[in-house]
Structures are given as structure tokens and as C-alpha cells.
Amino acid sequence: MLHPRPITLLSSGVIALMGLFFFSGIFSLDMGSARNMGPGYLPVSLGGILLVLSIALLLAEGRASAGEDAPGEKFAARSFIAILASVLMFALLVEPFGLLPAVATATLIASAADRSTTIRSATGTCVVVTALCWAVFIIGLGLPVQAFRI
Amino acid sequence: MDVFSGLAVGAEAAINPWNILYCLTGVTLGTLVGVLPGIGALAAVSMLLPITYYLEPLAAIIMLAGVFYGSEYGGSTAAILLNLPGTPSSAVVCIEGYPMTKQGRAGVALFTATIASFIGGTLGIIVLMFLSPYLVTVALNFGPQDYFGIMMFGLLAASTIGTGSRLRSIVMVVLGVALGCVGMDLNTGDTRYTFGIPELFDGLNLVALAMGLYGVSEIISSAATPTGNRMKTKVTFRSMIPTRDEVRRSALPIARGAASGSVFGTLPGTGATVASLFSYAMEKRVARGTKPFGTGIVEGIAAPEAANNAASQTAFIPTLSLGIPGSPTMALILGALMLHGIQPGPSLVTSQPALFWGLIVSFWIGNLLLLILNLPMIGLWVRLLQIPHHMLYPAIIPLICVGVYSVRTSPFDVLMVLAFGAAGYLLKLLRFEVAPLMIGFVLGPMIEENLRRALRMSRGDPIIFLQTPVSAISLAICAVMIGFTIWSLLPRKGAQALSVGSE
Numbered sequence: 123m124l125h126p127r128p129i130t131l132l133s134s135g136v137i138a139l140m141g142l143f144f145f146s147g148i149f150s151l152d153m154g155s156a157r158n159m160g161p162g163y164l165p166v167s168l169g170g171i172l173l174v175l176s177i178a179l180l181l182a183e184g185r186a187s188a189g190e191d192a193p194g195e196k197f198a199a200r201s202f203i204a205i206l207a208s209v210l211m212f213a214l215l216v217e218p219f220g221l222l223p224a225v226a227t228a229t230l231i232a233s234a235a236d237r238s239t240t241i242r243s244a245t246g247t248c249v250v251v252t253a254l255c256w257a258v259f260i261i262g263l264g265l266p267v268q269a270f271r272i
Numbered sequence: 273m274d275v276f277s278g279l280a281v282g283a284e285a286a287i288n289p290w291n292i293l294y295c296l297t298g299v300t301l302g303t304l305v306g307v308l309p310g311i312g313a314l315a316a317v318s319m320l321l322p323i324t325y326y327l328e329p330l331a332a333i334i335m336l337a338g339v340f341y342g343s344e345y346g347g348s349t350a351a352i353l354l355n356l357p358g359t360p361s362s363a364v365v366c367i368e369g370y371p372m373t374k375q376g377r378a379g380v381a382l383f384t385a386t387i388a389s390f391i392g393g394t395l396g397i398i399v400l401m402f403l404s405p406y407l408v409t410v411a412l413n414f415g416p417q418d419y420f421g422i423m424m425f426g427l428l429a430a431s432t433i434g435t436g437s438r439l440r441s442i443v444m445v446v447l448g449v450a451l452g453c454v455g456m457d458l459n460t461g462d463t464r465y466t467f468g469i470p471e472l473f474d475g476l477n478l479v480a481l482a483m484g485l486y487g488v489s490e491i492i493s494s495a496a497t498p499t500g501n502r503m504k505t506k507v508t509f510r511s512m513i514p515t516r517d518e519v520r521r522s523a524l525p526i527a528r529g530a531a532s533g534s535v536f537g538t539l540p541g542t543g544a545t546v547a548s549l550f551s552y553a554m555e556k557r558v559a560r561g562t563k564p565f566g567t568g569i570v571e572g573i574a575a576p577e578a579a580n581n582a583a584s585q586t587a588f589i590p591t592l593s594l595g596i597p598g599s600p601t602m603a604l605i606l607g608a609l610m611l612h613g614i615q616p617g618p619s620l621v622t623s624q625p626a627l628f629w630g631l632i633v634s635f636w637i638g639n640l641l642l643l644i645l646n647l648p649m650i651g652l653w654v655r656l657l658q659i660p661h662h663m664l665y666p667a668i669i670p671l672i673c674v675g676v677y678s679v680r681t682s683p684f685d686v687l688m689v690l691a692f693g694a695a696g697y698l699l700k701l702l703r704f705e706v707a708p709l710m711i712g713f714v715l716g717p718m719i720e721e722n723l724r725r726a727l728r729m730s731r732g733d734p735i736i737f738l739q740t741p742v743s744a745i746s747l748a749i750c751a752v753m754i755g756f757t758i759w760s761l762l763p764r765k766g767a768q769a770l771s772v773g774s775e
Contacts, residue, residue: 209689
């Protein structure tokens, strides 16, 4: 009867988890009444709705007859790791070392996302971007951030 | 205030060197992101949000709006030259535009697209000018239950965005509203879902959410995709002039496109993409030309381009006159207004006439600037499309980081971008359309407030929602939409959940 594909199962599970998360507010938030809605009224209800929707998703897509599957996007691991590492490095470096080192590092790491990038072009991009950030953000916009902190 | 005195006020506010400069910046950036496949107006607006902190509200919105409607000009460039749409709404232009390029007539295609965009945009502005003030007078009589009804309709309409299943889009909208509840509740001072982290007391950072969920996740997808064919076409100005016959044949499609675009732009949930798809389909049915569609016919470019530009202008109607965003990008622009302390809604037109009319005047200026940017300067964009992917995307990531960081000088916000970027990408892999989430996020707090007020007024009695026409009708439409969605999901042979094109 129900033959859910892995994506449907995962999707439903993720939504159910989020539903549970918001629903758990019922333990800590004041719900109030319909007449006088408390802070918990809406989010907890939404959590409940998400739980219901996760089941609906399972039912709607879980039937063997529920349409053919177009091949979905594949997980681009290299890109995923490179881009996210790049953002992480920026967050970690910007306060101890300043804006420009953070930008330079982030650019270099992000360049790794595309397999075909050469070291030379990555360095080139890095230099251009760092110079651009310096010109636009520090000089042009006068952002209150440290450019360089040794 | 009637239209002409309004325009006078607006002209005074908008026509000064700085605002024109911001307008130019906005439309140029808009064209740029429109031309580049992979980055869209949504990502660009979210990247510019932090910069607009330092600007006056009018200047900020002029610039962001310029990005929004500017991107509808640029989207067709890559579609025509590379068979790669620069924006979702220009996907349909590939069908007629690319064959024309192969025939060596890329210039004519680009010219037609630009002129059609200009006329469509102009007509859209006219609709905006006359319809908005009227809608405002109607809306001043609204009570909280009416706002609730319309916003609910807006939310459900948001779920029709995207080509995926409607059920999944509804899930995203609901999730967006729930995420909007994170932070301190203004009524009681209780913190919700913050885990004691002080940076979350103001709620999730809109800019970090937008940039992460849309910008970073999109880059993760695009950076991995191999670059399309490198383009070798040269486009000269002279090669752009169409034949007289083509001009004659484009006139009616442009008119029809602008009309349907105006309608779709005004309705929440539908926008430029729906408009362009619809008008192309309409042209196919109505056409009496000699050549078949798909071989490079100007009508097939003129109509969708007029439609998507008209839609992008009229999209401001619900946003400015009712405070209800019709699309995720509009939601961001609305968010920008709120960040500047301006409360959008019917009172906006009367309490901030300079802002409202100034913006409209800036639309006129912007469209003229875009005409210049896209005709004589087309070579610039053509050359841009020749920069390889792997140099472009690593440049954008640090720009996003700096942008988000600069809002509160907070590395935490950058970590939020990371979290939302990862989440956005994973959601996309799971086949969720992430765009509707934004509308839920921006509308959520307002919906909660109106719901609370309405129920307080009626002392908990839900009948209040049926007592005024606007509320009753909106909620009735919502009920019909939900019913329809449920019906189409029930087991029935051949039934698929219906959905409309993406925004």
C-alpha cells in the first residue's frame, strides 16, 4: 500500500522533527486562551500543523502510484564543504584578524568548490576580491570594521 | 492626494543626484544579477540589505526596487545568448531567443526583449499609480480580522509559488511562520525558542536567513554545475534593429503581455514567472504568424518580456498599499522598510507620501536608465557572461559574509548564514521549494498580531472573521484553496497536485 521513496521518508522525517521542535514549546511557554493568546499559542499550533503535514506528505507521496520520479539534484559534497567551510572561516577569522584576512581566506576556500579551479585563478580571484572589499567596504562605505588586526 | 500632485511630491523627493545615483546603482546591479544565471534578484536584494542601513529609507528602497525590476531586464540576455535563463521568468525566452541567436539574429532578439520590457514596465507603473491610492482608501476601513484574512490568503498564495508539489510549499510557508516566532514575544517579554542566546532575542536575522537560505544554498548548487557553452557571439548595435514586419507583429503581443503581467503582478503569490509563462502560452494560441513557434519568433520574446516587467512593477501594489508582499523578494523589500522603522500598510501612502510617490517617480527614471543600459551597453553584459563560474562564485561568498557581518558586527550572524545555507541546500535536495518560506517568515509576526487583536476584540469568538466582507471572502478563498489541495492529493488515477510556475 505505502511504498515511500527515500526522499519522501527523509522529507517527512525532517518536517516531523521541526514540528516536534516547535510543539515542544508547550512545556515552557504560556499558551493562554483563544481570547487572550499567549506567546506559545501560535508556534505550538504551528508545530502541531507541521506534524500533521509530515504525515500528509507521507500519505500523498508514499503511494506507489504517486507519479514518476525525476532524478533529483545530487549532493555536491565538495561544493557543500568548501562553501560552508569558507563561511565558517570568515566567522572565525574576522574578529581576531580583521576583515581582509577573513575575506582572503574565505575566497580561497570557496574557490575549492569547483573542481576545475586552478591555484593560479584562485589566487587571482582572491587578490581581486580582497582589494574590492577594501575599496568598497572600508573606504567607500566606511564600515566600522577593522581591516587588519595583527 | 490625487495622482498628479502625488507625482509632484514624488518628483521633488526622487529627482536629486543622490537618489538618481542609487537608482542607477540598483538597476545596474539588478541587470547584473539578472544577466548572471544562478544569482537572482532575491539574493541580490538580501545582499544589499545591510548596505541600505546606511541610507535614507527612500534611497534604500529606490535602490532595492531597482534591483528587483532591473533583474527582469537582464534575465533574457543569458536566455537568448546561452539558452540559460538568468531569472526564472526568462526561462520561456530561451525557446524563441536561442534559435534566433543560432540564426545570427541575437541582436534583434535582445532589442525586442528590451523594448518589450520597457513598455511592459511603463504600463505596469501606470497601473501602479492609479490603482494603489484607490486600494489604500479601501484598506483604511480594514480591521485586524480583515488583515488576517488577506494575509492568510497571501500565505496560501505563496504556497503556489514553485513548480514542486503544493503540499511541500505549504509546509515551507508554515515553517517560515514558525521561524518568525523565534525571539522575544513583544506582548509578554517571554523569549521563544532562543535557548538563552542573546543574539536571538530580536528574532532570527532576516538578512542572514535570506542570504543563507537563498544565496548560499544557490551557490552551493551552482558552483558544482559545470559551466555551459562559452559564448562567442558578437552583438553590434546595428545588428539589433528588427525588420518593420517584426515590429508590427510585436505590438499586440506586448500589449497583451503587459496586461496579463499587470494582473499577475498585483495578485499575491503570482508574479513575473507566472506572467511570462502565461503570456507565452497565450501568444501561441492567439498567433497568426507564418513561422511556427520555437523557431525564433519575436512575438514569443516580446510578450513574456512585457509580462514579466509589468508584473514586477505591479508587484509593488499590494506591498505598498496593503503591506502584503506578493513574493519572497517583495517580502525582503518590505522587511527593509521595517528595518528603517517604517510600518508598511495603507497608512504608508498618506503618512509617507514622499516615500510612496518618490518611489514611483524613481520607477520611471529606472526604466529609462535600464533602456540605456540594455541597448547601447549590451556589449558589457555579453562580455560579463564570459567570466568563468569558478571565479565568480568564490567572489560572492565573501561579499555575503561581509554584508551580513556588517549589520551588527556579529560573527554569530555569519554563523547563522552558514546554518541557513546548509539547511537551505539540504531542503532543496529534499525537493522542497525554499522560496515560500520567506513570505511566511515576514508575514508570520503580523499574522500573529492581527489574530491576537481580532480574537481579543471578539473575546475569543471566531465568528468575527465572518463578520466583515473582506475577511469572510479571503478566508472563504483560503478554504477553497485548501480544499482543492486536499482533493487533488486524494488517491485518484492520474491526479497530480496542481501548481503554478515559480516566482
